[in-house]
Amino acid sequence: MTTYYTKSHEWIRVDGDQATVGITAHASEELGELVFVEAKDEGTEVAAGDAAAVVESVKAASDIYAPVAGTLAGFNDALSDDPTLVGKDPEGEGWIFRMTVANPDDLKGLLTAEQYKSL
Amino acid sequence: MSDSLQRTPLYDLNLELGAKMVPFAGFEMPIQFPAGLMAEHLHTREKAGLFDVSHMGQIRIAAKSGDVKDAAAALETLVPADYVGLAAGRQRYGLLTNDEGGILDDLMVANMGHDLLVVVNAGCKVQDADRIEKALSDRCVVTRQFDRGLMALQGPAAEAALAPLCPAVKDMRFMDVIETELAGVKVTVSRSGYTGEDGFEIGCAGADSEKVARAILGQPDVLPIGLGARDSLRLEAGLCLYGNDIDVTTTPVEASLGWAIQKARREGGSREGGYPGAEVVLKQTRDGVERKRVGLLAEGRAPVRAGAKLFADAEGQKEIGVVTSGAFGPSVKAPVAMGYVASDHAAVDTPVFAELRGRYVPLHVRAMPFVAPGFKR
Numbered sequence: 137m138t139t140y141y142t143k144s145h146e147w148i149r150v151d152g153d154q155a156t157v158g159i160t161a162h163a164s165e166e167l168g169e170l171v172f173v174e175a176k177d178e179g180t181e182v183a184a185g186d187a188a189a190v191v192e193s194v195k196a197a198s199d200i201y202a203p204v205a206g207t208l209a210g211f212n213d214a215l216s217d218d219p220t221l222v223g224k225d226p227e228g229e230g231w232i233f234r235m236t237v238a239n240p241d242d243l244k245g246l247l248t249a250e251q252y253k254s255l
Numbered sequence: 256m257s258d259s260l261q262r263t264p265l266y267d268l269n270l271e272l273g274a275k276m277v278p279f280a281g282f283e284m285p286i287q288f289p290a291g292l293m294a295e296h297l298h299t300r301e302k303a304g305l306f307d308v309s310h311m312g313q314i315r316i317a318a319k320s321g322d323v324k325d326a327a328a329a330l331e332t333l334v335p336a337d338y339v340g341l342a343a344g345r346q347r348y349g350l351l352t353n354d355e356g357g358i359l360d361d362l363m364v365a366n367m368g369h370d371l372l373v374v375v376n377a378g379c380k381v382q383d384a385d386r387i388e389k390a391l392s393d394r395c396v397v398t399r400q401f402d403r404g405l406m407a408l409q410g411p412a413a414e415a416a417l418a419p420l421c422p423a424v425k426d427m428r429f430m431d432v433i434e435t436e437l438a439g440v441k442v443t444v445s446r447s448g449y450t451g452e453d454g455f456e457i458g459c460a461g462a463d464s465e466k467v468a469r470a471i472l473g474q475p476d477v478l479p480i481g482l483g484a485r486d487s488l489r490l491e492a493g494l495c496l497y498g499n500d501i502d503v504t505t506t507p508v509e510a511s512l513g514w515a516i517q518k519a520r521r522e523g524g525s526r527e528g529g530y531p532g533a534e535v536v537l538k539q540t541r542d543g544v545e546r547k548r549v550g551l552l553a554e555g556r557a558p559v560r561a562g563a564k565l566f567a568d569a570e571g572q573k574e575i576g577v578v579t580s581g582a583f584g585p586s587v588k589a590p591v592a593m594g595y596v597a598s599d600h601a602a603v604d605t606p607v608f609a610e611l612r613g614r615y616v617p618l619h620v621r622a623m624p625f626v627a628p629g630f631k632r
Contacts, residue, residue: 169293171583172556172590190612192558194292194487194583216556 139227140203140243141252147227148203148246153237159191159200160252164226168193170219175200175211175233182206182235184242189232191222200232204242209234263309264404264464272472272479279482280377282310287481295484296585299450300626303410304480305471308449312380313400313458316391317370326371329391330364335507335530337517343368346430346445348515350507351375351383356532356539357503358510359386361495365432365445372432372443374405374456376497404464408471409454409480409488411629416474417444417455424455429630438470449485451492452629490591491584493550493623499561500548500579500593506532508539509595511548516540546576547601550623551609553590557616558583559609565596566608569615575600578609587625596620 139149145163149156159167175189182188187199188208202208211233215221222230237243247255260283263269269276274285285307287295298304318325327338336349346365350358360379365372375383380401388397408417417424421437424444432445440463448454459467471477486496495501501510519525522537553559558581565576581592592609600607603622608615 168287168291171293171585172558174557192583194296194585195483197558197560219556 138243139249140246141249142201142203142246143255144201146200146203148243150237150240150243153240154209155206155235155237156231157188157200157203157233157235158231159222159226161226164223164230167191167198168195168223170222173212173215173219173222173232176208178208178210180208182208188235191219191232202235203246205238206235207238209236261310263307264402264461265307265309265406265468268465268468269307269479274479274481277482280310282377284310285479285481287483288479290478292481292483292487293585295478295480296487298478299410299452299480299484299488300586301411302476302478303408303412303416303454304484305468305477306407306409306480306485307468308407308456309404309461309464310377311405312375312377312383313403313405314373314375314380314384314387315370315398315400316373316387317396317398319394319396323366323368323370326395327366329394330371330373330387331520331526331529333387333390333530334362334364335516335520335533335536336364337519337526338364338366338371339526340517340519341366344432346432346447350501350512350515351386352507352530352532352536353503354531355503356506356535358497358501358505358507359383359503361497361501363445363447365443367432367434367443372458378498402461403458404461404467405456405458406464406468406471407448407450407454407456408477409448409450409452411453412476413452413454414631416471416477419474420470429453429632438467440467442467446631449492449494450488451494451624451626452488453631487582487585490580490582490593491586491625492628493593493625495548496580505548505595506539506544507536509544509546509548513540543598545598546595547598548579548593548595549601550621550625551578551581551592551594551607551618552587552621552625553592553609554617554619556590557611558590559592559611559616559618563609563611565594566610566615567600569608569617571608571610571615575607584625591625592618593623
């Protein structure tokens with residue numbers, strides 16, 4: 137499994153064409169405690185950069201973008217009951233949605249952990 | 256951050272306390288401190304929070320005759336509130352209206368015995384002072400005190416935190432105002448605020464602000480609070496934010512602020528009308544209005560934000576209004592909002608639907624405030 141990052145502060149962990157997506161610890165800190173998270177329906181086709189989910193703090197709503205093109209494959213239902221999970225463990229239990237990656241070659245255009253850290 | 260932004264007298268202290276600064280109404284203001292918006296909100300409801308509100312404008316109005324009642328009568332030509340009847344040492348909310356009855360700003364006016372102390376919104380203060388000066392300068396001396404500091408201490412522990420520094424506050428009740436000393440500094444103190452909690456607003460010379468703030472922050476149970484929590488606190492309290500919930504396109508009647516027009520200024524009152532837009536406001540009071548500001552509580556957890564369109568039905572067929580403020584309410588533990596709806600949908604418990612990301616989420620019209628007020632009457 138490999139994890140890639142985006143300039144818009146998503147991470148995507150990939151195993152074959154199956155991927156899990158969330159927001160980075162840095163993004164989570166910037167947003168503060170979340171009060172609501174939702175993703176578009178399973179089966180929705182997304183292009184790279186499309187809004188695939190939304191996270192809301194007390195103050196504002198922020199879109200979470202699909203890092204690459206693909207099909208949404210499920211939402212982390214635990215976040216419906218406890219959206220603060222994202223803040224507690226942004227790159228683990230606080231994952232937001234799963235997706236099937238349309239073209240695994242697209243991942244090469246994303247950032248590595250080192251590249252993201254040096255942003 | 257841009258060089259053109261102004262700084263309050265508490266700027267350095269805010270940075271020292273770890274504030275995240277943002278531009279607001281031309282000032283660099285603390286949006287939140289390290290505790291974070293949610294914790295700051297809840298702390299203010301449970302204990303006490305100190306807010307830097309020095310960006311707001313303080314204006315003194317003194318009558319040339321020396322009689323404060325003359326200053327009050329002069330101000331009544333701009334504001335539809337009863338200030339002639341406002342006793343010395345008391346404060347009252349009011350609205351600056353234009354000739355169409357639209358709201359130019361909302362403000363607090365205190366009778367200080369010898370003159371009036373007016374507190375206005377940061378974004379409107381120059382325009383407000385210009386308007387007041389232009390209309391009143393033949394009868395009054397209008398002094399802008401925009402370099403003064405202003406801070407609000409809000410929450411159920413506010414009195415206990417302030418009394419050791421300033422024992423006189425124990426004898427104050429809601430909307431009282433006094434001039435006194437706090438930590439050796441000359442201050443004005445009002446028992447009021449913008450959170451729905453008991454609390455005080457303390458004004459002092461800019462140069463003394465940090466001394467006062469440090470003394471208050473040194474008391475038990477007091478944390479610094481940013482503008483982010485100030486917004487969610489005032490929204491839960493059902494209080495309007497100028498520019499969002501009220502502006503020149505809304506009248507006092509549409510804004511459900513008829514309570515800010517006391518009996519003496521209403522139809523049949525001893526000083527009926529006599530302010531800009533009075534004919535419009537009197538007519539609307541008599542005949543009703545097409546839309547009204549109401550409170551809205553969502554059924555689900557998804558916050559409904561300012562700008563969301565409101566509909567009578569879940570299919571989005573009949574548009575009936577718009578949300579003007581909305582956020583998740585940390586104390587209510589649910590999304591809260593306010594907005595304008597057609598008057599035939601404004602009754603408490605009426606179901607309405609807000610457009611949110613292409614769907615229509617259910618809300619109900621609810622009475623405000625959304626939280627029980629903590630005022631000491």
